[in-house]
Amino acid sequence: MPAPELFADPIVEAKDVHFSFAQQSIYRGLNLLIPRGKVTVIMGASGCGKSTFLSLLGGRLQPSSGQVLFDGQSVAALSNNQLFAMRRKMGMLFQSSALLTDLSVFENVAFPLREQTDLPEALIRILVLLKLEMVGLRGARAVMPGELSGGMQRRVALARAIALDPKMVLYDEPFVGLDPISMGVIVKLIRELNDALGLTSIVVTHDVVEGRAIADYLYLLGGGKVIGQGTADEISRSTLPEVRQFMNGLPDGPVEYHYPATEYRRDLGLTPERAAR
Template sequence: MSSETDAHPGQPALLFSDVSLGYGDFTVLSNVTMEVRRGQVVAMMGGSGSGKTTLLRGATGQLSPQAGAIRVFGEDIAQANGDGVRKLRQRMGVLFQQGALFTDLNVFENVAFPLREHTEQTESAIIQTVLDKLDAVGLRAAAHLKISEISGGMARRVALARAIVLEPELILYDEPFAGLDPISLGITAQLIRTLTDRLNCASVLITHDVAESFAIADQVYMVGQGKMIASGTPDDLSRSQDAYVRQFLDGQPDGPIAFHYPQTPAFQQWLGQHGGRP
């Protein structure tokens, strides 16, 4: 555990304070406030195109807020210099939606990659650490296999082992349940909960999968219509009568969630350049 964390035990691992995020003239989300603490699984939910991945980019420093502040381990990530951002990211783990595994490396070497890049551990220590993390996701005996020899669900678990191999204090999961069969989905959800408890880290799920997220999350934030729509425990949201929340949770085709993508100044400019009509 790092000295920075020890110095501020009550400090959120991730804090959004009245944050607005967007691209160019287009604001995707406005006035977002949320916090994630160690030992918590927090689900950030919303429909496709609602801005969930934009929030992840803000959390990792890839996108600076148009307004407000994003603090990671107490530091304003938008104000950090290049070396400062790199150090903050080393304390994070990210599980990308497609896994982003190296197909020319076997399972063991995929998980070992961050250790070889960012530590000076001996080979024996790397072997012990990687096998321990593979054991945590149920794949210790698959260490020798090529990525082409494992299933999609197994590949997601390998990516999860790689994301936790440096024992990060904050783990960001981008659509961790996408494309998984029901058994792999249930296994992955329980792994996220178990690993959060085991590592005492903060976990953020960027997702639209309701049942699996509600089963493991301590807190849920829901975004849509360019803002934070609702927040609370899974039980709180399940009891909500808000029209957007009910449409999302119940999968209703009609409601406040619009079918058409909103028009933006950038689109109007493009349309004018191409001779289109409003």
């Protein structure tokens, strides 16, 4: 059971969320709370719907039933203007970084400031340089995104995500495809930014080591529900077979290795008589 003091004032709450996509059921009664001011990691196997949660939270998808609440408001019930107002309080780091490829690093970070505020150019310049300094890329301001490594692109995207000083930052698979050094840098940045700027961070990942290292609280999803939750140590001590299989990376366990298929011998055209021979 979650520690009560951690969840006295949750920033996000999912209440009995059901969601299907392309006739496939992704969530079957998802319930979770995201504590304010903490780094919460949502883990699960690929395809279990981790990133979908971020889309539901950002209002880009709507649940079939149930509610996702941000600051007590149901995201799906918001009008278009309210939704955009809510998104101004959120930053999001996409798996592909999603930098605008026709703009320089500086202009990418300046983009939300130019779009959402009427700040004078001199102030925008200072703000952008501040954010770029935080991610160590002030010197790369004039470079185009295509000229940067994947790790650096992700850092620029992180600077852009925090450009408007959001209350919460969503990270979609921030560790995928990074070399160990870049990975270490991103892990350090997520923690430092969260604590220094007083953010709430939600990190969606399937990387167990990094997820455990960074999490104040951890959820494990499987079968469209939360199958394990707690601090990293609590999750590690769990005796639930689903949790143990994921955390220890075991090929055999409750999560089947094989995609559902017809009986193997029949698929190969072997009749029972021929198989017996």
